[in-house]
Amino acid sequence: MFLRKALQPRLSTRLWKSYSASSLDENVFKVDHLVIGAGVVGLAVARELSFRDNSSVMLVEKNSSFGLETSSRNSGVIHAGLYYNPDSLKTKLCIEGKEMLYEYCKAKQVGYKPTGKWVVANEKGSTGQEEYLVKLYEKSKTLGIPTELFTPDKVDPSDMEDTQVLKLLNTTLILNSPSTGIISQYDYMLSLLHDAQVNGTDYFKETEVVGVQKQNEGGYMVSLLQKDQEGKQDSEIRVHAQSVVNCGGLWSDKISNFLCDSDKTKNPTQIHYKFGKGRYYTYQHLLSDSVNLEQITKKLIYPVPDKNVTTLGIHLTLDLNGKIKFGPDIEWIDNNTDYSVVQGDNIDTFVEQIRRYFPFITRDHLTIDYSGIRPKLVGDGSPLSDFIIREESGNGFPGFVNLLGIESPGLTSSLAIAKYVKNILY
Numbered sequence: 001m002f003l004r005k006a007l008q009p010r011l012s013t014r015l016w017k018s019y020s021a022s023s024l025d026e027n028v029f030k031v032d033h034l035v036i037g038a039g040v041v042g043l044a045v046a047r048e049l050s051f052r053d054n055s056s057v058m059l060v061e062k063n064s065s066f067g068l069e070t071s072s073r074n075s076g077v078i079h080a081g082l083y084y085n086p087d088s089l090k091t092k093l094c095i096e097g098k099e100m101l102y103e104y105c106k107a108k109q110v111g112y113k114p115t116g117k118w119v120v121a122n123e124k125g126s127t128g129q130e131e132y133l134v135k136l137y138e139k140s141k142t143l144g145i146p147t148e149l150f151t152p153d154k155v156d157p158s159d160m161e162d163t164q165v166l167k168l169l170n171t172t173l174i175l176n177s178p179s180t181g182i183i184s185q186y187d188y189m190l191s192l193l194h195d196a197q198v199n200g201t202d203y204f205k206e207t208e209v210v211g212v213q214k215q216n217e218g219g220y221m222v223s224l225l226q227k228d229q230e231g232k233q234d235s236e237i238r239v240h241a242q243s244v245v246n247c248g249g250l251w252s253d254k255i256s257n258f259l260c261d262s263d264k265t266k267n268p269t270q271i272h273y274k275f276g277k278g279r280y281y282t283y284q285h286l287l288s289d290s291v292n293l294e295q296i297t298k299k300l301i302y303p304v305p306d307k308n309v310t311t312l313g314i315h316l317t318l319d320l321n322g323k324i325k326f327g328p329d330i331e332w333i334d335n336n337t338d339y340s341v342v343q344g345d346n347i348d349t350f351v352e353q354i355r356r357y358f359p360f361i362t363r364d365h366l367t368i369d370y371s372g373i374r375p376k377l378v379g380d381g382s383p384l385s386d387f388i389i390r391e392e393s394g395n396g397f398p399g400f401v402n403l404l405g406i407e408s409p410g411l412t413s414s415l416a417i418a419k420y421v422k423n424i425l426y
């Protein structure tokens, strides 16, 4: 009874009645789909599943609001899908997700801008930068991603923006990606949540999954800790879910490792992330500058990435107000909550890498802003890994869908990931 009382104040009367009616016993609540984590991916998955008739969806988030972790700590770029292995889920879901995202933004009036982007080589010869861009160009043609490859002298002189940017830019070869853009992550997530809730999804914030146990009769018993109204005391609630979708972002390895059967045998597929922290610096115009970069740059500028594409390199991205930021770098850390940033952090690397394409940049142009953390399946120096999105039947856990290593381009791919998950379940 205590548990029911603990949950009751957080539910509307309608919800409370419906959960009571379908509960297995008085302390267990029953749902068809439990989605763990209200980042951009969990929100998109809950929305997609909520379109199914006659199935109930519950979305739980441990934080005080949706999207407070990686989904709001990124570059906000709608990627074209250029960089990944052509046969990978990253390529497939990024290309499909990009199209879906542009359509969605238009239909729902979510803020976005198809800015386009230039990937710029700035060294000829042995570094292989130009060869890399040529290969990227060839690959983009086979994948149907629009791109153009040109030397700086081919830029149309009547294009004021491009001409002005070129005056500041050190480049020998440019790959133009016109289908790259930017999005307001917050507006997008708010809209996804709205859609899901309109379709009947029950969303509970400050509600953390702390255990998942497979049931002999089918489905999973999920243990939740929910904070009270003041956010202080936790109450424990149990939910029986026919299917569970693990969209826990930086915590999804731990959630996956909660899995156990009724004998409490651990899931044999243990996965542990490596965490790659990435910082951003905002650009400050200096009075001594002859031009203000923010007034002339309307597109994103990326360097050629390192060989394994561990990151895309410290790039210039914009927000919808035209504010420029540079980042992210990468630092391998142990703590997936360490978002701390201090002015001067790794600034020499920032200056050195940005100056390869914008030689006028100095330390004084850069002010530390924020950081995000990547859930990496592989560490430094390893080839880029793919998204893992799978139902765990093969490991003895049918109806449990794991989403692991959902790093970039997870934001771009979110709607396509959601469709992919629905197709796994139905």
Ligand SMILES: Cc1cc2nc3c(=O)[nH]c(=O)nc-3n(C[C@H](O)[C@H](O)[C@H](O)COP(=O)(O)OP(=O)(O)OC[C@H]3O[C@@H](n4cnc5c(N)ncnc54)[C@H](O)[C@@H]3O)c2cc1C
Residues within 6 Å of the ligand: 036, 037, 038, 039, 040, 041, 042, 043, 060, 061, 062, 063, 066, 067, 068, 069, 070, 071, 072, 073, 074, 075, 076, 077, 078, 079, 207, 208, 209, 210, 247, 248, 249, 250, 251, 252, 255, 278, 328, 371, 372, 373, 374, 406, 407, 408, 409, 410, 411, 412, 413
């Ligand atoms: C520096 C950086 C830059 C990036 N730039 C881009 C970009 O420009 N374009 C792009 O497409 N992608 C980009 N990405 C990738 C993109 O941000 C992520 O792929 C995406 O945000 C992942 O969303 P998610 O919902 O899987 O994870 P998250 O946003 O991390 O959400 C997971 C949620 O699960 C919740 N949760 C965890 N454990 C529990 C639990 N036990 N119980 C309840 N809730 C729980 C968390 O609190 C969190 O809110 C970038 C990533 C980083 C780090």
